[in-house]
Amino acid sequence: MAKQIGSSLSVLAVSDLARSRAYYRDVLGFDVTDWWAERDGLNGMALKLHQAPEGFKPVPNPPEPGADTGIDVQGYTDTWAGLDALYEEFKSKGASFAREPVVYPDFGPWKEFVVEDPDGYHLAFGGVDGGRAHCSIRPQIDSAILWVRDLDRAVDRYAKLMGLPVREEDRFGKLHLFRLDNGTHLMLDSHGMEGAPIPERGPSLKLAATDIERAKREALGHGFELAFDVRRLPTVAYFNLRDEDGNVVTVTQELVTS
Template sequence: MSKQIHSSLKVLLVSDLERSKTFYRDVLGCEVTDWWAIRDGYTGLGVKLLQANSLEDVCPNKPAKGDMQVAYDIYCYVENWTELDELYTEFKEKRATIVIEPWIDSDSGPWKEFAIVDPDNYCIAFGGTNGY
């Protein structure tokens, strides 16, 4: 049997590497090194931050056809709504820019989510079911 993938990292080209490292450390609570920003171990949020050559290289996703006006660049699954609400409160207290306030999609699980943006407008969403 072949090995299963253990984890992955999202690679982001950023306009100001030090500013991004500060945001991921101070606002998102990540362990930040020269190689990555990690929260909750290698199966949690994992991002590799790289200095872009030019501002044109910083490219947050565009919304998909028919989607809402915000496009997700990273999506983080959270085990239950209590943890999701705690993350929302933590990020709000640290003055994260909330672009989608917590909402519940009753047709999908039900599913609850919210989203923030980093200094380069990469959108990071957090969501999950209520422990089902």
């Protein structure tokens, strides 16, 4: 069966929603919207901040037996270098720490620190220093980059294709950054592209759809060209789109097999 649950979010009832949003945005570096607060996408650390009703005091989790600090949200980092960088970032912005970095030799070893938010919720960040500790480049695709000639038109088209908001804070001169749900980014870059010829390209992106035929109709309605029509294999269906700059996108749907 195809994947059905894409991510989950921890819900925190807070006493002052505006104060909490500012803390998570300005101190902890979260991307905060009216719907959620997330760092590294909805598959990174993702929260919903709900205004508590008048008279209700938020109740953070108590410590487990033998512990000195309760944990409400747990985050994991791949290396201690990444964990240390996160700690220094939070510290430089005035974060409040319920626990400074500590190493637990019997658990990996495991290194962890704990941040406290304005309502006393505790966010733990930790990880083991595994075989990738010597690598400064993380083993993940951070962004996909598409070159486009008309940035405004491309931003509008891709926003409609994936149902994404277009926000002023995501525009950096001739580059626009879409923050995707899985923590990666789509960068549309128009630097030096005025009048550039359209090259022949293979697929640069693969996007997932829940209904392949509907996805095709929607994409064509947004001005994309069909580069390869829908093909159905035993476990997957797919088609290719082409935008006006020659970028090719593969759209797939996993098929349920009995």
